[in-house]
Amino acid sequence: MYNVEIIGTGSYVPEHRVSNDDLAKFVDTSDQWIRERTGIIERRISLEENTTELAVKAAQRALEDAHIAPEEIDLLIVATVTPDYFFPSTACLIQQRIGAVKAVSFDISAACTGFIFGLSIAGQFLKTGMYRTALVLGAEVFSKIIDWEDRNTCVLFADGAGAAVLRRGAEGIISELIRSDGSGAGHLECPAVPLQNKFSACSTEKRPSYTLMNGREVFKFAVRIIPEYIEKVLTNTGYTLEDIKYIIPHQANTRIVAAAAKKLGVDQAKFYVNIQYYGNTSGASIPLALDEMSRQGLLQKGDLFIIVGFGAGLTYGAQLIRWTKG
């Protein structure tokens, strides 16, 4: 088996900023409530660019950062729950736009855990030697599937894209775990098209494609899963939490991070948080944070960090990674 490392990252968010006060103009909420209950101050909402557009920009930045040409990509995976089309996949559209002519390209659906799932799937192909280079993206225009009258959800979610280039090489991904629990599927969902055809008398209820969330259940789940999987991904690696420079959690709520830090007995500063500026960008949140950290010079060669996430499905997982870029 080969080792796999991250050799480049990129991200992109739409220009348009939406403040909490902007939201308070059309739903019964306030800047104070949103800041205190979620940590979010503002978010980016797309005015014109769809998911593919955001992803293409993030992908190009990642390729530039990795110093590789698009033709070198063997595998292109996009984690998204807000594709432009049912088909073709967002990955195929991106492949064409960036000129990744050799890449086998497909989307995966694991909601906010999508990037972690994508990294893991890509990693397996690289570890076995089947492919050498992979581009993994998390990209969402979540604003498309939000009911802007629903204060439970519209204050949380937002748009963005993040990308990472993976290559066979040094030992970057040290350990990983991905999991799902379909018994919690109803806690966070977005209906698709109803069952309806010429041959069936049955027609399932036509419901708008908006996000429906049981916030309290998801919160409880996240507070349990985040610390548990941070500990689990360290098991049998010879490393402890003290060796970890940063934990990059899915950016969902600062109170989830505070609770996880408390449970683990670690300083909250170990968790990298940028939700205040971007809200919850679902599958994009972790690669967006990772790229921001890389560009700010927060990660030095050799540093260990953990990415950990959860989302609809329910899905969850974590990776222990060594930063191998110089």
Ligand code: COA
């Ligand atoms: N503005 C103002 N008040 C709001 C509000 C909003 N946007 N949303 C809910 N409220 C109200 C509720 O109606 C409730 O009022 P009541 O006490 O009069 O009934 C009160 O605030 C508390 O509601 P509650 O649902 O208990 O709030 P909370 O502290 O649990 O925070 C979430 C709500 C959604 C922020 C929180 O549950 C959460 O973050 N859950 C996880 C969601 C998540 O991470 N989703 C993405 C997964 S990838």
